[in-house]
Amino acid sequence: MASPKAPSEKLIARRAAKIVMNKAAIDALYAGMADGLIELGNKIIADASERAPKDAAAAAARGVPMLNDTGHISVWGQGKLVYGSSQVAAAKNRPRGVRAAKDEIIMIAAFGSPIAHLQELGTIKMPAHPFLTPALMANISNAGPYVTGAMSRYAATASTRALRGSGINAARAAAKAAKAEGIG
Amino acid sequence: MSLADPTGKLLTDIRDDATVAALVSGRVRAGEAAPGDALGAGHWQAFVVLARLGHSRSPHAPTQAVRYVARCYAATHQGATALAAAVSDAIHAKGRRISGGGVSIFGSFDDGGGGSDKDPDTDQPVEYLFIDVGALTSLIP
Numbered sequence: 001m002a003s004p005k006a007p008s009e010k011l012i013a014r015r016a017a018k019i020v021m022n023k024a025a026i027d028a029l030y031a032g033m034a035d036g037l038i039e040l041g042n043k044i045i046a047d048a049s050e051r052a053p054k055d056a057a058a059a060a061a062r063g064v065p066m067l068n069d070t071g072h073i074s075v076w077g078q079g080k081l082v083y084g085s086s087q088v089a090a091a092k093n094r095p096r097g098v099r100a101a102k103d104e105i106i107m108i109a110a111f112g113s114p115i116a117h118l119q120e121l122g123t124i125k126m127p128a129h130p131f132l133t134p135a136l137m138a139n140i141s142n143a144g145p146y147v148t149g150a151m152s153r154y155a156a157t158a159s160t161r162a163l164r165g166s167g168i169n170a171a172r173a174a175a176k177a178a179k180a181e182g183i184g
Numbered sequence: 185m186s187l188a189d190p191t192g193k194l195l196t197d198i199r200d201d202a203t204v205a206a207l208v209s210g211r212v213r214a215g216e217a218a219p220g221d222a223l224g225a226g227h228w229q230a231f232v233v234l235a236r237l238g239h240s241r242s243p244h245a246p247t248q249a250v251r252y253v254a255r256c257y258a259a260t261h262q263g264a265t266a267l268a269a270a271v272s273d274a275i276h277a278k279g280r281r282i283s284g285g286g287v288s289i290f291g292s293f294d295d296g297g298g299g300s301d302k303d304p305d306t307d308q309p310v311e312y313l314f315i316d317v318g319a320l321t322s323l324i325p
Contacts, residue, residue, distance in 0.1 A: 117301075121235065122233065122253075122255065123303050123304055124217050124221075124222040124305055124308065126216075127235065128215075128235035128237065130237040133238040134237070136238070137239060137240040137249070137251065138238075138240070141242075141243065
């Protein structure tokens with residue numbers, strides 16, 4: 001007789017089916033989270049670029065791109081780069097000191113200009129002109145809808161796919177059974 | 185109603201800390217270095233510049249989160265690191281306090297360091313320390 005310690009085969013099958021379904025949902029949620037962070041990161045970079053100092057003449061004289069043109073984001077999921085500029089993708093590494101744990105999704109918004117941190121934090125002879133932190137703080141309070149919206153879209157797509165998949169599997173099984181009967 | 189600025193209270197907390205005071209002799213500045221803080225190579229002295237980076241106001245409560253960077257300058261990289269550690273000790277996990285002017289801080293935290301660097305103009309060693317402050321948006325009468 002089945003008991004909690006010795007569950008029936010039917011129960012084991014149901015549990016296994018449940019676990020498989022949840023794994024699919026978690027994958028979709030991770031993907032949704034990454035999508036939401038990409039959207040949020042692009043918003044932060046666009047906002048920071050607006051706030052960044054723009055001196056086209058000085059940049060041209062030095063032969064370097066303008067500070068506000070050097071913003072980029074990268075997103076790391078489960079320890080791997082899932083979205084990033086060609087610069088980050090080519091380097092295949094993260095900024096110094098950033099850890100991407102296997103159970104986390106992280107988004108890095110950065111400006112590649114060598115003077116970006118000096119503008120942001122200031123120097124002895126120049127006060128700070130922060131542009132990235134204000135953009136971050138202006139957008140971080142609205143971060144929830146970006147991530148939850150993308151996660152909901154992925155979850156909906158995943159459940160639709162799962163439904164379609166189970167329908168197709170049932171049809172295939174029925175066709176296989178009919179074929180076997182015909183042969184028999 | 186104007187938004188209360190906790191910079192003054194935070195600066196006072198750092199400046200009045202005994203360990204920081206012993207290292208910088210009161211040279212804790214807001215925004216930019218004072219004349220005479222930055223001396224030439226071989227005569228470098230320790231000082232701290234506290235710069236406000238940005239804030240986020242809560243839509244649900246009369247509170248704000250304010251982010252600062254403390255630039256800790258010293259004669260050597262080790263000195264700058266020691267100064268950043270002293271500043272961190274002065275403000276980290278410090279609870280509710282109210283300034284004489286009615287600014288109420290309910291928490292301040294060391295949010296990590298930006299590492300050690302050299303000032304691009306003077307080459308003086310500097311260590312960056314990020315500080316998060318939670319404060320009320322209005323003054324307490």
